[in-house]
Amino acid sequence: MKYLAFALLFSTSLMAASPEVVQYMNELSKTAKAENSSFSGFDAARGKEIFTSTHTGKQGKPMACTSCHTTNLANAGKNSLTGKVIDPLSPRANPQRLTSTKEVTKWLKRNFMDVYAREGSAQEKGDVLTYIMKN
Amino acid sequence: MTKIVNLSIAALLLAGGVYLYADDDEHEEHEHKRSAVAKPMTPQEKSTAALYTKECGACHFAYQPEFLPKSSWDKTMKTLDSHFGTDATLDPQDHKTIQNYLASHASRYDRMTGMGGAIAIRISETPNFKHEHREIPKKMVTQADVKSFANCAACHTKAASGSYREREVRIPNYGSWE
Structure with missing residues (x-):
């Protein structure tokens, strides 16, 4: 168990997220497992699909995460409604990203609603965070 | 001496003495008068104002609360889950802090006379705004x-500091407004 915790710490230290966000992802992981017994860890490829696919959003119009964040997470995006510049999502390009659980949970809730017109599941949230970390 | 002057200017700026509607043309609304000798903000007030700017300014220009009366802000804060087509919900503590901030800084004037009793949630639907922008x-x-008209700072170069003087206007690709 100790080794597992250590391995988890080590693997997440290679990823770009603060300890509190890593902790949050561990909680998401537990929830995902409880909701789906075949869950075997978050997956950046599934996260990419969530992030780049188009859905009928809250406004009843086609919408994707990339509508505002663009497909290159290292670049700044633009709010599609107001035109306001959005700082890059990639933690490598923008070290402020994935440092606060409060910010992460706020935006995941809001943006799943905007794009999917529903909240994301624990697995979906973890997948999308994993994708963001690796970009 | 210069230092003292600079400091007092800084203090005045920090005091948040907003000069709303301080146009070049003579104008009917003089809300700025009551803040001409505004007290400097306490650290608490500063952090509240910073929270407002951070949270609301994340997606759009952080409009000075003085542009709308309390009833408008209350309506906006009650409907953040569907805020102009997006989910803008806040955590309960921040929601409360921002709601109180808006209520205490809201316009003391009824800015909605002539709207047939409707409560404006867009500043741009208030009669005063329409009048000011009628020639654009x-x-x-x-x-x-x-x-859109929601983007104050696109043309009002000092909007972020609460100044909307006509001589500060620069319309992108057109220039000054004379």
Whole structure:
């Protein structure tokens, strides 16, 4: 168990997220497992699909995460409604990203609603965070 | 001496003495008068104002609360889950802090006379706003660099500091407004 915790710490230290966000992802992981017994860890490829696919959003119009964040997470995006510049999502390009659980949970809730017109599941949230970390 | 002057200017700026509607033309509304000798903000007030700017300014220009009365802000804060088509919900503590901030800084004037009892949630639907912007051709507002009247700072170069003087206006791709 100790080794597992250590391995988890080590693997997440290679990823770009603060300890509190890593902790949050561990909680998401537990929830995902409880909701789906075949869950075997978050997956950046599934996260990419969530992030780049188009859905009928809250406004009843086609919408994707990339509508505002663009497909290159290292670049700044633009709010599609107001035109306001959005700082890059990639933690490598923008070290402020994935440092606060409060910010992460706020935006995941809001943006799943905007794009999917529903909240994301624990697995979906973890997948999308994993994708963001690796970009 | 220069230092003292600089410091007092800084203090005045920090005091948040907003000069709303301080136009070049003589104007009916003089809300700025009551803040002419505003007290400097306490650290608490500063952090509240910073929270407002951070949270609301994340997606759009952080409009000075003085532009709308309390009833408008209350309506906006009650409907953040569907805020102009997006989910803008806040955590309960921040929601409360921002709601109180808006209520205490809201316009003391009824800015909605002539709206048939409707409660405005867009500043741009208030009669005063419409009057002030009545001569602006639509194409200047709808162009990509402005998008809509919601984007105050696109043309009002000092909007972020609460100053909306006509001589500070620079309309993208058109220039000054004279």
